[in-house]
Amino acid sequence: MTAAAKTQVTDHIDQGSIYDSIRARLAEGELKPGKRLKPDELRADYGCSASAIREVLFRLACGRFVDFEEQRGFRVPEATLKRLLEIRDFRVLIESEAAARSIARGDMEWEARLNAAHHKLAHMEVKMRHAQRLREHIAIWTRFDWEFHETLVSACGSSLLQDTLHDLFYQYRQQLAGLVPDYGFREGTVDEHKAILDAALARNPEKCAEAIRQHFSFLDDDPPSSAGTV
Amino acid sequence: MTAAAKTQVTDHIDQGSIYDSIRARLAEGELKPGKRLKPDELRADYGCSASAIREVLFRLACGRFVDFEEQRGFRVPEATLKRLLEIRDFRVLIESEAAARSIARGDMEWEARLNAAHHKLAHMEVKMRHAQRLREHIAIWTRFDWEFHETLVSACGSSLLQDTLHDLFYQYRQQLAGLVPDYGFREGTVDEHKAILDAALARNPEKCAEAIRQHFSFLDDDPPSSAGTV
DNA sequence: GAAATTAAAAATTTCGAGAATGATTGATAA
DNA sequence: TTATCAATCATTCTCGAAATTTTTAATTTC
Numbered sequence: 001m002t003a004a005a006k007t008q009v010t011d012h013i014d015q016g017s018i019y020d021s022i023r024a025r026l027a028e029g030e031l032k033p034g035k036r037l038k039p040d041e042l043r044a045d046y047g048c049s050a051s052a053i054r055e056v057l058f059r060l061a062c063g064r065f066v067d068f069e070e071q072r073g074f075r076v077p078e079a080t081l082k083r084l085l086e087i088r089d090f091r092v093l094i095e096s097e098a099a100a101r102s103i104a105r106g107d108m109e110w111e112a113r114l115n116a117a118h119h120k121l122a123h124m125e126v127k128m129r130h131a132q133r134l135r136e137h138i139a140i141w142t143r144f145d146w147e148f149h150e151t152l153v154s155a156c157g158s159s160l161l162q163d164t165l166h167d168l169f170y171q172y173r174q175q176l177a178g179l180v181p182d183y184g185f186r187e188g189t190v191d192e193h194k195a196i197l198d199a200a201l202a203r204n205p206e207k208c209a210e211a212i213r214q215h216f217s218f219l220d221d222d223p224p225s226s227a228g229t230v
Numbered sequence: 231m232t233a234a235a236k237t238q239v240t241d242h243i244d245q246g247s248i249y250d251s252i253r254a255r256l257a258e259g260e261l262k263p264g265k266r267l268k269p270d271e272l273r274a275d276y277g278c279s280a281s282a283i284r285e286v287l288f289r290l291a292c293g294r295f296v297d298f299e300e301q302r303g304f305r306v307p308e309a310t311l312k313r314l315l316e317i318r319d320f321r322v323l324i325e326s327e328a329a330a331r332s333i334a335r336g337d338m339e340w341e342a343r344l345n346a347a348h349h350k351l352a353h354m355e356v357k358m359r360h361a362q363r364l365r366e367h368i369a370i371w372t373r374f375d376w377e378f379h380e381t382l383v384s385a386c387g388s389s390l391l392q393d394t395l396h397d398l399f400y401q402y403r404q405q406l407a408g409l410v411p412d413y414g415f416r417e418g419t420v421d422e423h424k425a426i427l428d429a430a431l432a433r434n435p436e437k438c439a440e441a442i443r444q445h446f447s448f449l450d451d452d453p454p455s456s457a458g459t460v
Numbered sequence: 461g462a463a464a465t466t467a468a469a470a471a472t473t474t475c476g477a478g479a480a481t482g483a484t485t486g487a488t489a490a
Numbered sequence: 491t492t493a494t495c496a497a498t499c500a501t502t503c504t505c506g507a508a509a510t511t512t513t514t515a516a517t518t519t520c
Contacts, residue, residue, distance in 0.1 A: 040471075040472095048505090049504060050472095055288060062293065064390075071473080072472080072511095086389070086390050090391060090394075093323075094323075158320065160317065164394070279476070280502095301480090301501090302502080
């Protein structure tokens with residue numbers, strides 16, 4: 001393989017990578033609500049057939065990242081405050097329960113991983129407070145954010161809960177990106193994540209649930225201005 | 231469209247119907263755990279191409295009704311007590327929460343629909359107590375059972391909760407069918423459903439949650455004999 | 461000018477063939 | 491007899507073209 005081929009990153013990608021890529025483009029707000037997702041257009045970005053894209057879009061539709069209507073194809077779901085709150089409430093319910101089980105079952109190894117994940121996330125978020133071009137950091141921030149929340153529930157003992165949370169995390173991000181500026185990044189997240197960490201390490205499930213609730217309560221106090229429900 | 235075309239139901243089936251059909255065959259235990267699901271074999275049952283079956287199996291994999299491994303195709307997931315309990319616990323968590331919200335928000339119309347759904351289910355379950363060939367009634371019983379649980383949460387205000395419960399209902403049934411005799415039908419369900427109905431109509435969310443927990447507690451007292459975890 | 465009909469264009473869905481990959485069988489040798 | 495390897499078979503995966511449907515544009519009619 002030549003060096004020139006390296007720039008052509010789209011040479012040959014498996015479906016899993018295409019899935020991750022499109023989901024990321026949705027969560028980062030590049031693919032905007034309402035936009036139609038035509039397999040024949042997207043194929044150019046990934047160097048594969050329309051059929052392969054179609055399969056990926058089907059899988060994304062199962063996770064509710066795109067809408068699908070028979071004979072009418074795929075499109076990016078509308079971002080509404082109603083839907084965002086629905087996703088948030090579901091996520092708070094499940095993440096609180098899963099965190100409580102992790103607190104009850106997690107060992108010292110789990111504590112160490114949670115500390116490490118929080119350290120990376122906090123470093124990133126402090127750095128982003130003063131960043132010029134926020135856009136450039138969103139992808140990495142998203143990864144660290146997910147790694148922290150994933151680690152929090154990683155000892156809960158139920159892959160069902162964990163996988164459901166994974167989908168909800170990205171659904172939440174996607175809705176947020178379509179409704180608020182700065183891709184949903186806020187100053188307050190640093191302290192909020194710290195509160196979740198402390199409650200988890202203190203093995204206090206009630207306090208942890210409350211910290212999780214707090215982490216998402218900003219939507220109640222300060223509803224996004226452009227959040228018409230249609 | 232002519233009247234004659236209506237009778238020819240098997241001529242041309244849309245993907246949604248194939249999805250429902252295969253999911254039902256899984257929930258009723260016809261397609262047994264471990265069995266490989268080859269698109270080229272299943273196509274004969276539905277008169278379409280292997281590609282169409284492949285897409286349906288992908289969608290079933292999203293709902294966790296079948297396992298998918300790259301380059302190795304699809305197969306019916308193993309039924310284990312561990313997995314069954316995981317699904318049960320998740321379902322109890324969500325159904326309790328969704329029922330509580332329905333109790334808080336549901337109007338008289340909701341009460342009426344819940345009564346109607348329970349009436350049909352109870353009638354069916356009493357009839358099945360003395361039925362000779364249980365197998366013949368499973369499909370209808372499954373529908374009535376789902377309609378009752380669906381109606382219970384239908385006023386919760388979150389389509390996310392409702393759709394998640396829909397998947398969990400069939401996942402639970404599928405695991406149960408693979409682990410216990412009689413497709414999971416028990417004598418006790420009549421009284422248990424009645425307790426859920428009464429608590430909901432009494433607008434008592436705590437009592438309703440307890441009744442739901444009770445409805446699934448038989449797995450703790452009387453673990454299925456053939457439930458080796460592999 | 462507005463509404464309804466018709467024609468053209470674009471997108472979706474289905475399908476079967478060929479390429480790529482994994483599984484199976486049978487032969488050979490230790 | 492057991493293990494290794496090669497050849498064979500079956501299945502999965504990818505793809506582009508044909509058929510169906512929807513959307514858009516143009517035309518006609520009231």
